[in-house]
Amino acid sequence: MKLFPWHGFLYELRRGLMSIPLLVLTALIILAAFSILAEIASTQPAPSTFPEESGAYFFTDGEYHFEFYAYTQSDVPISGAVFTVNIYPPNETQTVPLTSLANGTGSTGSSGMVEFAVPLNGTNYTAIMQWSPPNAPLGFGGPGPLLSVFRPPPGVTSVFGSSWTATIQTTHRFLLSYNLLIYYPGPNGTAPPNYQVYWAASPNESLPASPLPEGSMHRLGSLNSPAEAFSPVVPAYPVSTTYGPFQEQSNGYLQVELFTTTGHLVAMDTNQSVSNFFPPLPEAGTREALAFGGIFMVYLAPLMAILATYSVYGRDRLTGVLEGVLARPVSRLGLATSRYLAVILALCIAVSLAMACLDGLVYWVYGGFVSLYGALTLFSSLLVEVGAFAGVTFLLSHTFRSAGGLVGISLGLFALLTVGWLIIPLLIGGVTGTLFTPGYETAMVHLDFLNPVQFYTLAQYQYFASVPSNFGLFSMGPTHPSAYGITLGTLIATGLAWTVLPLVGFFYSVRHWD
Amino acid sequence: MLSIRGLSKVYRGKATPAVSNVDLDLRPGEVLGLVGLNGAGKTTTIRVAAGLVYPTAGHVAVNGLDLTRDKAEASRYIGLVPEFPNFEPGSRAINQLRYYAGFYGVTGAAARELCTELLRKVGLSDMDQVRLRTFSQGMKKRFSLAASLLGDPEFFLLDEILSGLDPEGVLLARNLMVDLRARGHGILLSSHILSEVQQVADRVAIMHEGRLIKTLTRDEVEMTEGATLRLTIENLDDPGMELIRTYGTVRRDGNTVWITHPNLDPGQINTELIRHNYKVVSLGFESLNLEQAFFDAVRGPPPKAP
Numbered sequence: 001m002k003l004f005p006w007h008g009f010l011y012e013l014r015r016g017l018m019s020i021p022l023l024v025l026t027a028l029i030i031l032a033a034f035s036i037l038a039e040i041a042s043t044q045p046a047p048s049t050f051p052e053e054s055g056a057y058f059f060t061d062g063e064y065h066f067e068f069y070a071y072t073q074s075d076v077p078i079s080g081a082v083f084t085v086n087i088y089p090p091n092e093t094q095t096v097p098l099t100s101l102a103n104g105t106g107s108t109g110s111s112g113m114v115e116f117a118v119p120l121n122g123t124n125y126t127a128i129m130q131w132s133p134p135n136a137p138l139g140f141g142g143p144g145p146l147l148s149v150f151r152p153p154p155g156v157t158s159v160f161g162s163s164w165t166a167t168i169q170t171t172h173r174f175l176l177s178y179n180l181l182i183y184y185p186g187p188n189g190t191a192p193p194n195y196q197v198y199w200a201a202s203p204n205e206s207l208p209a210s211p212l213p214e215g216s217m218h219r220l221g222s223l224n225s226p227a228e229a230f231s232p233v234v235p236a237y238p239v240s241t242t243y244g245p246f247q248e249q250s251n252g253y254l255q256v257e258l259f260t261t262t263g264h265l266v267a268m269d270t271n272q273s274v275s276n277f278f279p280p281l282p283e284a285g286t287r288e289a290l291a292f293g294g295i296f297m298v299y300l301a302p303l304m305a306i307l308a309t310y311s312v313y314g315r316d317r318l319t320g321v322l323e324g325v326l327a328r329p330v331s332r333l334g335l336a337t338s339r340y341l342a343v344i345l346a347l348c349i350a351v352s353l354a355m356a357c358l359d360g361l362v363y364w365v366y367g368g369f370v371s372l373y374g375a376l377t378l379f380s381s382l383l384v385e386v387g388a389f390a391g392v393t394f395l396l397s398h399t400f401r402s403a404g405g406l407v408g409i410s411l412g413l414f415a416l417l418t419v420g421w422l423i424i425p426l427l428i429g430g431v432t433g434t435l436f437t438p439g440y441e442t443a444m445v446h447l448d449f450l451n452p453v454q455f456y457t458l459a460q461y462q463y464f465a466s467v468p469s470n471f472g473l474f475s476m477g478p479t480h481p482s483a484y485g486i487t488l489g490t491l492i493a494t495g496l497a498w499t500v501l502p503l504v505g506f507f508y509s510v511r512h513w514d
Numbered sequence: 515m516l517s518i519r520g521l522s523k524v525y526r527g528k529a530t531p532a533v534s535n536v537d538l539d540l541r542p543g544e545v546l547g548l549v550g551l552n553g554a555g556k557t558t559t560i561r562v563a564a565g566l567v568y569p570t571a572g573h574v575a576v577n578g579l580d581l582t583r584d585k586a587e588a589s590r591y592i593g594l595v596p597e598f599p600n601f602e603p604g605s606r607a608i609n610q611l612r613y614y615a616g617f618y619g620v621t622g623a624a625a626r627e628l629c630t631e632l633l634r635k636v637g638l639s640d641m642d643q644v645r646l647r648t649f650s651q652g653m654k655k656r657f658s659l660a661a662s663l664l665g666d667p668e669f670f671l672l673d674e675i676l677s678g679l680d681p682e683g684v685l686l687a688r689n690l691m692v693d694l695r696a697r698g699h700g701i702l703l704s705s706h707i708l709s710e711v712q713q714v715a716d717r718v719a720i721m722h723e724g725r726l727i728k729t730l731t732r733d734e735v736e737m738t739e740g741a742t743l744r745l746t747i748e749n750l751d752d753p754g755m756e757l758i759r760t761y762g763t764v765r766r767d768g769n770t771v772w773i774t775h776p777n778l779d780p781g782q783i784n785t786e787l788i789r790h791n792y793k794v795v796s797l798g799f800e801s802l803n804l805e806q807a808f809f810d811a812v813r814g815p816p817p818k819a820p
């Protein structure tokens with residue numbers, strides 16, 4: 001005779017998984033997870049539409065050719081932007097009034113690009129560039145600075161200003177991220193001839209003294225058009241692993257160099273800060289997931305456990321359905337064990353499904369999964385919760401003889417351990433005048449050990465104290481959780497106690513009570 | 515053999531035992547009637563014998579297997595039809611039966627075939643896809659009867675099986691019991707309907723206030739004396755009824771009266787009635803013997819007239 005009724009177990013597992021409370025609450029958790037999107041969408045600004053420009057010039061056939069690229073800060077080409085260049089004698093120092101030697105003007109096309117020529121034959125001039133996007137007056141940002149224009153050697157294109165890289169905003173999933181825009185036309189304004197783009201990050205604030213060789217830099221790609229965006233993956237600067245106020249990491253600059261395909265240096269730029277290109281911090285998504293877990297999952301999971309247990313065991317026992325099964329060749333303990341395991345496994349599957357959806361959502365939004373440690377923190381806490389509440393409901397099924405009594409006391413217990421747990425200490429603290437004193441805080445943390453719903457809070461304390469984090473430890477300030485008795489060992493012991501003790505009580509009642 | 519020895523059961527929170535020191539044997543190939551007033555302990559005895567509740571004292575064994583210690587194995591020999599069977603309301607009949615069949619090691623196509631056959635046997639073949647929440651009490655009884663047949667157990671515990679059944683169902687249950695007995699199965703039949711018990715029972719156990727007070731064989735039941743005397747009197751009137759009431763407990767239906775435990779011989783009653791100018795058309799004992807035996811056992815027989 002088999003001791004464990006596998007057939008019954010599988011039947012009950014299927015029944016548990018298909019029970020309406022489990023389906024509804026799992027769906028509710030998953031739907032609630034989408035609130036992350038709403039939160040992100042409400043806090044993230046839209047990519048900027050502020051206009052920017054970059055320009056270059058070259059000399060050929062007795063004319064200076066000027067090229068300009070008009071774009072928004074999110075790298076959308078601006079069509080219809082009007083550029084004007086006024087040429088003045090060299091070494092001009094005044095801006096107004098001036099009499100120009102020559103001038104040129106042009107309007108950008110749909111690519112955001114424009115090129116126009118100014119017939120001049122000298123080798124040295126001063127220029128003032130003015131431009132305006134559509135629907136803005138010419139020189140909307142005021143007269144531009146005086147620019148020195150030196151006739152470039154034949155076939156060489158010079159860019160205006162000392163820098164030719166810019167950060168641009170893009171939407172990376174639901175978050176803004178930053179890319180590197182490189183504006184660098186090829187010889188005589190042609191498309192760049194497959195320039196190789198390299199970058200390196202310097203942790204120091206000081207600029208590099210000299211160009212770096214290709215071998216000591218990271219390749220970004222090939223530049224084949226005058227304006228092209230790249231995504232340098234700059235690893236986040238190591239964050240502090242010491243406990244306490246976090247240390248930020250934004251120093252340093254991005255050094256970008258262009259090389260010809262034969263390895264000849266074309267240009268170098270150190271205009272951009274590396275911090276612009278840091279990926280989202282790995283724990284950002286984890287933090288969001290843990291916050292979501294604290295708001296929704298830890299409160300819905302006990303409800304799920306209570307109602308699923310009632311559906312699969314409590315109601316059957318109270319209505320006599322279970323007796324119809326017990327009349328079969330099955331031991332009481334075998335039947336109880338199979339139902340318990342079926343409910344627990346169904347709850348685990350539901351929790352896993354909800355967590356997988358949450359993880360997928362975090363990946364979608366943040367571009368990275370919830371960290372393993374973070375996922376374990378949330379998952380193990382939820383398991384402790386559902387184990388405790390399922391076990392208690394199993395036990396109460398043998399204590400109460402009416403469905404109302406069983407469900408009522410289970411939900412009452414849930415209310416006490418969730419809402420009541422928040423309100424009652426406040427009332428006691430308020431009455432005794434100890435509210436938010438160190439003693440009160442310590443007592444609250446210690447009391448959390450007595451509540452399976454609060455197990456998650458304790459696990460979070462431990463999590464944030466154990467991982468490199470920028471986020472500190474909630475209200476504990478600089479105090480390490482171990483000062484409150486929160487260690488991995490005490491957490492494991494508490495979790496086991498909450499899952500095992502109700503189970504032992506349940507099995508005792510099965511063995512000794514009708 | 516299903517053997518109950520020294521069985522006592524006190525429920526939690528109750529001062530008096532529901533069953534006290536009951537000894538009972540159910541043999542293969544016999545129908546053992548179990549009768550008693552409400553609260554006599556019949557259902558508790560059956561629930562303990564089915565392994566649904568623990569005995570407070572004593573034990574139940576089936577073919578040498580203790581029902582508490584060897585529950586899973588012992589239950590293979592027992593089929594139960596409770597008085598008020600309940601099933602998963604959302605489950606379809608065939609699925610619920612197949613779930614039960616799995617406990618007997620019957621799964622897959624074999625289970626489907628067996629369950630379909632059992633549903634046909636109890637007259638529910640066209641209800642196999644119907645959800646059990648829609649079943650009437652009588653249909654639940656039939657379904658429970660089908661479930662009890664799973665595994666072809668040696669013994670059946672039938673608690674008030676006939677209550678809630680329509681006449682067709684009663685006939686079906688009665689025929690099934692007769693068939694099972696003929697095939698060597700033992701049946702413990704608890705019922706309030708004494709005439710039904712008397713029809714099929716080989717022995718009758720009478721329980722009262724938690725105790726087994728008497729066990730009678732079929733012969734002993736039929737031999738029970740002091741039975742009910744039935745008279746039909748052509749010119750029966752109220753003074754005649756007054757006279758007849760002096761002979762015992764009387765029930766009347768038109769010109770027919772039944773005298774339970776008459777305190778005079780039938781001949782003396784007949785003589786007395788004729789002497790008072792009543793025309794007795796017929797006179798004779800009716801075979802309501804189990805009822806008499808039952809009340810005799812429960813209340814004790816009335817004293818004979820001197």
